[in-house]
Amino acid sequence: MPFVQVQAIEGVFTEEQKREVIARITDVMVSIEGESLRGVTWVNFIEIDSGCWGIGGQPLTTEAVKAMQNGG
Template sequence: MPLVQIKGISGVLTPEQKQDMIKKVTDAVLSVEGEGLRPVTWVMIEDVPSGHWGVGGDPVTTGQVRDMATAKQ
């Protein structure tokens, strides 16, 4: 019964990464909830256009998220 909605900025993930995300998040959720709920576990990914998502008032772009994602820790 868990419903998982994931929002990110469009253009950051490839279609393959989105499929991978759906699979891995489903597995993570079921490792806590119990495998019996797999048939009723929904995970959806929704893209927000570049520039439509502000942090502290400043819109964030696809390029900025990509740079953050791959920054050296």
């Protein structure tokens, strides 16, 4: 029974996008392991508080990620 954990900063993904991530990751796992394991493939989407995730010693915020998404 595979368990996939996705972590992202809160407020970056909409509810619809999170559902899509979960569905697509499940599809990828099933394409590897077989359709019979779809019902027991777990995907856990965890949101981390803005500013509580650091890269290169600097906290990363929701606003910073959204700026990156927009090419800035």
